[in-house]
Amino acid sequence: MKKTILIILLGFITVGLSAQKGVRKAVRTGNKAYNEQRYGAAETEYDKALKENASSKEASFNLANTYYKQQRWDDAVKEYQHYLTLENEDQTKMSSAWSNMGNTFLKKKANEKGQQMQQMAQQAGQPQQGGQQADNLKLSMEAYKNALRLNPNDDETRYNLAVVQKMIKDKEDENKDQNKDNKQDKNKDQKEDPKQDPKQDPKDDQKDNKQDKQENQMSQDNIQQILQAIEQDEKETQERVKQAKAQERKQKNENNRKQNKDW
Incomplete structure (x- = not known):
């Protein structure tokens, strides 16, 4: 009975080690693709790692960065949030x-800005929702x-x-200035005689429009x-990674030559 239990435990350990090895391999492959700016391929590898181990911190963080690089902002935010549930x-x-x-x-x-212009073109004449x-x-x-x-x-x-x-x-x-101006205009309209047509200097409007454009x-x-x-x-981070890897390969080659000489 004890032998059977031992064999079963060893089986679980072997499967666990094999899964961890697969996760590490997928993450390394994903990192290589990421550094080569092949973000779609990197995403595939990080997804593979997370399917093997959903709690892989490195795979989650790097997957979020991959979404960011692909301009998938909502996916990136969601994955960063997932990472923060793993790393504490x-x-x-x-x-x-x-x-x-x-x-x-x-x-x-x-x-x-570009999205709003596109929405305005698609929804011409419909009220737009603000605040985003x-x-x-x-x-x-x-x-x-x-x-x-x-x-x-x-x-x-x-x-x-x-x-x-x-x-x-x-x-x-x-927004405060606009609300204040709107309130003043409203009070002014209420006080003015509706029969009168007050003149307004067009230069004032041009000045206000110019100021708004400058602020935007x-x-x-x-x-x-x-x-x-x-x-x-x-870019600087990627360059440092490349230099570090090159230095690591150089050091490894030197160590190999020394070992061969000693042997």
């Missing part, structure tokens, strides 16, 4: 996930805050947070600056 020990890695989530919401914000732009900025802000709570030394995330907070404040101030352009420029900095950091 390494605060630096948790902070990175939150920071990446903040970047993802910011990417969504940057793509809203402000939501993505606020979600980005909260994600950056969570990242800094876990890693207060992340200067890049701190900068991104400061810019996003400034954009939100500018938007709120703009500043917001878009701020987003682009952050996104460009993020892209540059990703």
Whole structure:
């Protein structure tokens, strides 16, 4: 009876080790494809790893990054959230996930303008629902805050947070000014004699329109600056990975030559 139990236990251990080996192989293959910018192939490998082991932290985090690279923002956010349910020990890695989530919401914000124009063309004459732009900025802000709570030394995330907070404040101030102007216009209309046709200097309208365009352009420029900095950091990270691998191969070759010489 004891032998039977022992054999069964050994069988479970063998199957477990084999599954872990398959997960590691899939993740390595996925990492290679990711570094070669073959994101579809990388996604397939990370999915394979997660099917073998749904709690693989590396596969989950890298899969989220792959979604991000493919501009699948909602899928990326969902997978970063899944990763955070798996990782509850390494605060630096948790902070990175939150920071990446903040970047993802910011990417969504940057793509809203084109989406809104497309929706307006498709739904001409129908009322548009607002609020989505402000939501993505606020979600980005909260994600950056969570990242800094876990890693207060992340200067890049701190900068991104400061810019996003400034954009939100500018938007709120703009809405307050618009509400104030609308209220003043309404009161003015009520006081004026309806028979009169008050003259308005067209230069004032042109000035207001020009100021609104400048503020919108500043917001878009701020987003682009952050996104460009993020892209540059990703390129530098990939270059460091390549250099580290090249150095590792060089060191391995030197060790092999030394071993052969000693032998």
